[in-house]
Amino acid sequence: MRDDFTSDLTHRLKWLYLLGVVAMLLSPVFYVIAISFNEHGFGARIYEFTFDWYRVVAGDTILLQSLEWTAYLALVTVAIAVPMGVLAAKFYRRSRRKVPFLVLMLTPLFVPADIMGSALLVYFKNLTQICEWLGDELGLTFLYGWFELGFMTAVIGMVIYTLPYVFIVILITMSRYREQQTEAARNCGATAWQAFWHVEFPQIRPGVLSACAFTTILTFNETVRTALLKGGFDTFSNVLVSQMLNIGMSGESYAMAGMMSMLSMAVIGGVLIYSLAAAERRERQARARAEPRMSA
Amino acid sequence: MLLFFALPMLLTVVWSFFERTQFWMEPGFTLFAYENFFTSARAENYLYSMFHSAIAVVISFAIGFPIAVFVRRRLPQTAQHQVILLFVLPFMISELVRVFALRPVLGRTGPLNSFLMEIGLIDEPISVLLFTPTGVVIGDVLSFLPFMVFSGFLAMEAVQKYIFEVCDDLGAGRLHTFVDIIVPLAAPGIFAGSVFIFVNSLGVALVPTVLGGPGAVNAGLIVNQAIVALDFPLAMAVSAIMMATLILLLYVGHRLFDLTKIIRPIS
Numbered sequence: 355m356r357d358d359f360t361s362d363l364t365h366r367l368k369w370l371y372l373l374g375v376v377a378m379l380l381s382p383v384f385y386v387i388a389i390s391f392n393e394h395g396f397g398a399r400i401y402e403f404t405f406d407w408y409r410v411v412a413g414d415t416i417l418l419q420s421l422e423w424t425a426y427l428a429l430v431t432v433a434i435a436v437p438m439g440v441l442a443a444k445f446y447r448r449s450r451r452k453v454p455f456l457v458l459m460l461t462p463l464f465v466p467a468d469i470m471g472s473a474l475l476v477y478f479k480n481l482t483q484i485c486e487w488l489g490d491e492l493g494l495t496f497l498y499g500w501f502e503l504g505f506m507t508a509v510i511g512m513v514i515y516t517l518p519y520v521f522i523v524i525l526i527t528m529s530r531y532r533e534q535q536t537e538a539a540r541n542c543g544a545t546a547w548q549a550f551w552h553v554e555f556p557q558i559r560p561g562v563l564s565a566c567a568f569t570t571i572l573t574f575n576e577t578v579r580t581a582l583l584k585g586g587f588d589t590f591s592n593v594l595v596s597q598m599l600n601i602g603m604s605g606e607s608y609a610m611a612g613m614m615s616m617l618s619m620a621v622i623g624g625v626l627i628y629s630l631a632a633a634e635r636r637e638r639q640a641r642a643r644a645e646p647r648m649s650a
Numbered sequence: 651m652l653l654f655f656a657l658p659m660l661l662t663v664v665w666s667f668f669e670r671t672q673f674w675m676e677p678g679f680t681l682f683a684y685e686n687f688f689t690s691a692r693a694e695n696y697l698y699s700m701f702h703s704a705i706a707v708v709i710s711f712a713i714g715f716p717i718a719v720f721v722r723r724r725l726p727q728t729a730q731h732q733v734i735l736l737f738v739l740p741f742m743i744s745e746l747v748r749v750f751a752l753r754p755v756l757g758r759t760g761p762l763n764s765f766l767m768e769i770g771l772i773d774e775p776i777s778v779l780l781f782t783p784t785g786v787v788i789g790d791v792l793s794f795l796p797f798m799v800f801s802g803f804l805a806m807e808a809v810q811k812y813i814f815e816v817c818d819d820l821g822a823g824r825l826h827t828f829v830d831i832i833v834p835l836a837a838p839g840i841f842a843g844s845v846f847i848f849v850n851s852l853g854v855a856l857v858p859t860v861l862g863g864p865g866a867v868n869a870g871l872i873v874n875q876a877i878v879a880l881d882f883p884l885a886m887a888v889s890a891i892m893m894a895t896l897i898l899l900l901y902v903g904h905r906l907f908d909l910t911k912i913i914r915p916i917s
Contacts, residue, residue: 368720372733375713379740379792382751385761389754396754453910458651460913464846464896465659466853468870469889472877476665476886477658479674514655525913568742575744578856582877591746598750599859611747618743626735633728 527561718802781863805839
């Protein structure tokens, strides 16, 4: 894994440092997972392995309902944010004035959740009032309640939050794609959609799948924006944070935190394995193409 | 994005001048929210949290940037992205879980103190790690450190490998190479990562709420408290100040380093 002449010891120490930092970032999470399987909870001297806390979570109807809502939210956010991200990345690659578009797409990354969430909360409350006023003035009752806090406002908040991540991931994958391939397909008589679906999409598919995975995880993990914009339903994270702040860390909270962490690790692990396998396949194909062919 | 991101963010400035009513606000022009912010302890808290955020940036740079340099310089191209993906893993685990997980870990009876006492490094538990500004800085660093690695990694694309060889051939020391060559070339990425960490440390309320104890406040927490108190103009004023800080930093960074350079390799 090394391509120049540093000493073995220095190289190994640098690897050790890198893995140490990853371990430092992950160790609190692993600690929480370990506690979630302890029958006696946090701080106990005895460690007895159990699934009981997870059984408690699985038997809690409020939690299951919140999990269901979160899954719906993730599904709708993926369905909107990922196609938008693909379109945005394609537009960005073709546009001449890249900077303003880039600023618009990436600034949400820098805006903290509490600031964006509160701005959207006030914005939606104002929009609701404007819609009501317009409804009264024009006699159009269907305008009532369009932007009242609820599932739709939570989806809008999540799409705005996840779109920059989707945009970046797809842009990275698209950077390996050459536009000449689309032109060649069009010259052979393919429609724009056929050229995209049969030529470009198979090559950016890993990026699209990764973007779907990231969006799902980000939605499951999000607390602040959903808390401010969700209206009448609760997401899994919202239930967890209210438990942690109001009751404290119970065995059930550790199990919920453990579930969220393991879900994220499984998805990211899956993406990692998939990308490693794809890279290896590409390399094998490239090697096969480079090898001289035997004449018959 | 224009309708549901840029417009609400711009309107925070307009709403910050509105007059507060009992449960909401009404159109008008008053500087009361800003006066309320600047003449109370909130402004002082804001400055304190800026200071703590700056410390978090420096620590994240010191820990994270050498990793980006090592990956770009020493690892083969094919392995680089997979190694960087290792840092996506902690980043993708809920911030809520990661921050709450630090509570038992940093506590007096937590594994960190137990370990340090076990190896004889300390005689009694360190209590400064939790419910203090130190706890907030630790939380910020552990929450946002991966971003310094990502942006540093993208920025190192601008530092071609032959540059290191030239430095070695000319006999430049490691420190000289790092300070005079790597840092200036990778400045856009370092700056972008630093702004991200700074602004999020300043604006994410979760970290001081969970790890900072009763006195800890940052801009995000002030906004939250103002919303809970139904003081929407104040919440919008603090958001506007926060956004102005962010825009100013990004503008200065772009003028100095051309931040679009970071994304050039993938566009």
